[in-house]
Every structure is written in C-alpha cells, then in structure tokens.
Amino acid sequence: MDKGKTDHIVSAYDQELAELSSMILRMGGLAEAQLASAIKAITTRDGELAERVVAADAKVDALEAEVDEHATRMLALRQPMAVDLRAIVAGLKLSADLERIADYAKNIAKRSLALNQNPTLPAVHAVPRIGGLAQRMISDVLDAYARRDVPMAIEVWHRDEDVDQLYNSLFRELLTYMMEDARTITSGTHLMFVAKNIERVGDLATNMAETIYFLIEGKTLEERRPKGDDTSSYAGPDQG
Amino acid sequence: MDKGKTDHIVSAYDQELAELSSMILRMGGLAEAQLASAIKAITTRDGELAERVVAADAKVDALEAEVDEHATRMLALRQPMAVDLRAIVAGLKLSADLERIADYAKNIAKRSLALNQNPTLPAVHAVPRIGGLAQRMISDVLDAYARRDVPMAIEVWHRDEDVDQLYNSLFRELLTYMMEDARTITSGTHLMFVAKNIERVGDLATNMAETIYFLIEGKTLEERRPKGDDTSSYAGPDQG
Numbered sequence: 509m510d511k512g513k514t515d516h517i518v519s520a521y522d523q524e525l526a527e528l529s530s531m532i533l534r535m536g537g538l539a540e541a542q543l544a545s546a547i548k549a550i551t552t553r554d555g556e557l558a559e560r561v562v563a564a565d566a567k568v569d570a571l572e573a574e575v576d577e578h579a580t581r582m583l584a585l586r587q588p589m590a591v592d593l594r595a596i597v598a599g600l601k602l603s604a605d606l607e608r609i610a611d612y613a614k615n616i617a618k619r620s621l622a623l624n625q626n627p628t629l630p631a632v633h634a635v636p637r638i639g640g641l642a643q644r645m646i647s648d649v650l651d652a653y654a655r656r657d658v659p660m661a662i663e664v665w666h667r668d669e670d671v672d673q674l675y676n677s678l679f680r681e682l683l684t685y686m687m688e689d690a691r692t693i694t695s696g697t698h699l700m701f702v703a704k705n706i707e708r709v710g711d712l713a714t715n716m717a718e719t720i721y722f723l724i725e726g727k728t729l730e731e732r733r734p735k736g737d738d739t740s741s742y743a744g745p746d747q748g
Numbered sequence: 749m750d751k752g753k754t755d756h757i758v759s760a761y762d763q764e765l766a767e768l769s770s771m772i773l774r775m776g777g778l779a780e781a782q783l784a785s786a787i788k789a790i791t792t793r794d795g796e797l798a799e800r801v802v803a804a805d806a807k808v809d810a811l812e813a814e815v816d817e818h819a820t821r822m823l824a825l826r827q828p829m830a831v832d833l834r835a836i837v838a839g840l841k842l843s844a845d846l847e848r849i850a851d852y853a854k855n856i857a858k859r860s861l862a863l864n865q866n867p868t869l870p871a872v873h874a875v876p877r878i879g880g881l882a883q884r885m886i887s888d889v890l891d892a893y894a895r896r897d898v899p900m901a902i903e904v905w906h907r908d909e910d911v912d913q914l915y916n917s918l919f920r921e922l923l924t925y926m927m928e929d930a931r932t933i934t935s936g937t938h939l940m941f942v943a944k945n946i947e948r949v950g951d952l953a954t955n956m957a958e959t960i961y962f963l964i965e966g967k968t969l970e971e972r973r974p975k976g977d978d979t980s981s982y983a984g985p986d987q988g
Binding site: 576584589590593594604683686688693697728 | 813816820823824827828829830833834837840841844923926927930933934937940941944968
C-alpha cells in the first residue's frame with residue numbers, strides 16, 4: 509500500500525472532521541452572543557440592539573444549513589465508523605440545538621421590544637441572573653466539545669437544575685405582581701415567556717452535554733436528567 | 749457477480765429502510781395520540797388521562813432512542829448515497845421533532861392538572877379548535893411521509909398559518925380575561941402556555957413537512973416559512 513497516499517487520505521478526512529468542529533464552535537459562539545445581546549436588550553431597553561439580534565438570526569440558520577450539508581457530504585463520501593460516525597451525527601444534533609438556542613434569543617429580543625412599551629417591572633432584574641446562568645452553560649458546553657472534556661460536559665449537565673430553580677421562583681414572582689396590579693399583566697406575561705425561553709436554552713445546553721458525552725464515550729449518560737420546571741403543575745396562591 | 753447474493757443484500761437494505769419508516773410512523777402515531785389525549789384531558793378535566801399522558805412520554809423517548817440507534821447503525825454498515833442517505837438523515841430529524849411534539853403534549857397534560865384546581869375559563873373552548881388543527885397537521889404530515897407525497901407535505905406546510913392565527917387570537921382573549929379579573933390570572937397563564945405549546949407543535953409539523961420535502965426532492969422548500977406568532981411584539985391593549 510502506498511503509505512504516502514493513505515496519510516494524505518486520512519489527513520484530508522481529519523481536516524473535514526476538524527472543519528465540522530470549527531463550524532459548530534463558530535455557530536455556538538454566535539448563538540451565545542445572540543443570547544447575551546437579547547438579555548442586554550431587555551435590561552438596557554435597547555431597541556436597536558434587539559433589532560440587530562432579530563436580524564442576525566438568519567446567520568445562525570445559514571450556518572446550520574452549512575453544517576447539515578458538510579455532515580451529509582461526509583456521510584456520503586467517507587464511510588465513517590465508530591467515533592468518526594458519532595462525531596458527524598453529534599454535529600447534526602449540536603447544530604440543531606444551537607439553531608434553537610438562537611431562535612429563543614431572537615424571541616427574547618422581540619419580546620424586549622414589546623416590554624419597552626410599558627414601564628419596567630422590578631422582576632426584570634432576575635432576567636440577567638437566569639440568563640447569565642444559561643449563557644455560561646452554552647459557553648462551557650462548547651468548551652467541553654472543543655476539548656472533548658467529559659467531566660465538564662457532566663458538570664454542565666447538572667447545572668440545568670439551577671436554571672430551573674431560578675425560573676420557578678421568577679415565575680411565581682411574576683404571577684404575584686400580575687395579581688396585585690392588572691397593569692403589569694402584559695409585561696408580566698412577556699417576562700414569563702422570556703424566562704421560559706431561557707429555561708429552554710438551559711435544557712438545550714443539557715441536551716448538548718448529553719450529545720457530547722455520547723460522542724466521546726460511545727454510550728448515553730445513564731443518570732436521569734433532573735426535570736426542573738415545576739410551574740406547569742403550579743395551581744397558584746389562590747389555592748388552599 | 750453473484751446476482752442472487754446482490755439481490756439478497758439489496759433487499760435486506762430496503763428492509764432496513766422500510767423498518768426506519770415504520771419506526772417513525774409508529775412514533776408519530778403515538779405522538780399524535782399523546783397530543784389528542786392531552787387536549788381531551790383539558791376539555792374534560794380528566795386528571796387520570798393527564799397522568800397517563802405524562803407516563804406514556806417515556807415510550808416516545810424510547811422509540812426515539814431506537815430510531816437513532818437504527819439510523820446510526822445503517823450509516824455505519826451500509827454506505828448510503830443520495831436518496832437513501834437523505835432517508836436516514838431525515839429519519840433522525842423526524843424522530844427528534846416527534847419527540848419534541850410528545851414533550852409538548854406531556855407539558856399540556858401537566859398543565860391540565862393545574863387547570864383542574866381552578867374554575868374553568870371560557871377561553872378553554874378554543875383549545876380543542878387550535879389543538880385539532882395541530883393534530884391534523886401531524887396526522888397529514890405522517891401520511892405525506894408514508895406515501896412520499898410532496899403536494900401533501902407542501903399543503904401541511906402552509907397550514908401552519910391557521911394555527912398561528914388561532915394562537916394569536918386566543919392569546920389576546922386570555923390577556924383580556926386576566927386584566928378584567930385577577931382570579932383568572934393563574935389559569936390564564938397556564939392556558940397561554942398550553943396555546944404556545946400547541947403553536948410550537950404546528951411549527952414542528954411544518955419542520956417535518958420541510959424535512960419530507962427535502963427527503964423526496966433533494967432540495968429545500970424555497971419559499972419562506974410564514975412566521976405567525978406575533979404575540980411576542982404585542983404591547984397590549986393598555987397601549988395607545
């Protein structure tokens with residue numbers, strides 16, 4: 509066998525896999541920035557920033573399409589096995605999750621525009637706290653992916669509980685405001701959806717941690733994921 | 749070449765592809781039934797039915813894991829090209845979407861339990877209407893998949909607008925109730941999230957229609973998807 513040629517083939521293949529990782533990381537950086545900007549648009553009531561977030565979502569969508577195409581081409585042209593196959597399938601899943609994260613950021617930005625039309629609710633101060641947690645989950649899960657770092661992926665996976673706890677307390681706080689003063693209902697509702705969007709970003713970062721674990725270890729994270737949103741069964745303070 | 753052997757290989761391969769379709773359709777049937785039951789649990793205030801929906805979600809998750817495994821094995825063992833490769837990648841996407849649909853059904857079922865603890869709001873009557881639309885989208889998109897029916901996939905894709913319109917009007921109706929009577933705020937909030945979950949089911953059925961189109965045609969649905977949730981920019985009737 510022509511050793512030189514084999515090396516050449518292997519290295520082109522490795523390069524394609526590295527390119528897939530780079531695309532995911534670039535997409536992840538963008539999704540993380542979108543979330544950060546959307547949250548900033550809420551706290552600073554910056555409508556222009558919100559508009560920029562809404563407009564930039566198309567870039568994330570385009571990157572997802574690129575990842576899909578690149579991954580599908582690799583599946584067709586290389587006959588990937590074992591860890592390489594997992595890396596490609598993981599790439600498809602991670603890019604789908606990142607696209608959804610950016611979509612939630614866009615929705616938060618849109619709601620910030622509506623929030624700007626009403627007075628600020630005090631509860632808005634909880635948004636950067638819960639948003640910051642979710643943002644760090646994305647950032648760290650991307651690091652775990654870049655370094656193929658299993659302990660870090662597991663650590664991020666556990667952090668979803670903190671986001672869920674903050675979400676639950678913010679939800680209750682908003683409900684209380686809305687009951688006390690009907691003028692806060694519209695803004696309160698928007699903030700509830702903002703909080704829910706952030707809570708879902710946390711879920712998606714958790715999904716990504718599971719995908720990364722599977723990519724590296726070749727088996728699923730066995731532990732059951734803690735389910736944190738208990739507001740769906742919250743009957744409200746008007747109950748006995 | 750041993751023709752008999754080739755036939756044998758091809759037919760095993762086709763059988764694996766058919767099995768993938770069957771798994772997706774079974775999963776789809778279950779997700780559709782879960783949504784129907786969740787909506788029925790809301791209108792009939794049937795707590796036991798809601799509990800059954802919550803419990804049955806694990807079955808959908810298990811089916812998704814099976815699809816993932818089956819599809820990944822096919823990618824590894826066969827070297828699928830063109831339409832076969834698209835069928836496998838589409839299978840992965842469709843099962844992810846169906847898993848999310850079932851997840852929304854579970855969330856609706858959970859919220860029905862909370863709704864049962866407060867008096868019924870009149871707006872609840874809109875839930876089976878919007879829910880029925882979303883359910884028929886799932887049902888028809890699965891038919892389009894089973895029959896590889898492009899016009900039907902496109903038709904479902906367009907129907908997302910109807911769901912979005914109903915969602916927007918229900919959202920406004922709920923907001924009005926909540927402002928008029930603070931005792932309706934808790935239930936109103938839960939119904940808003942129920943409506944939002946159904947609206948997202950419509951989005952997912954639309955996603956599925958796009959995936960099916962791509963699977964059959966080998967190119968993306970060019971038309972821009974109509975974006976229908978405009979409640980995120982709704983400043984409320986308290987605005988001038």
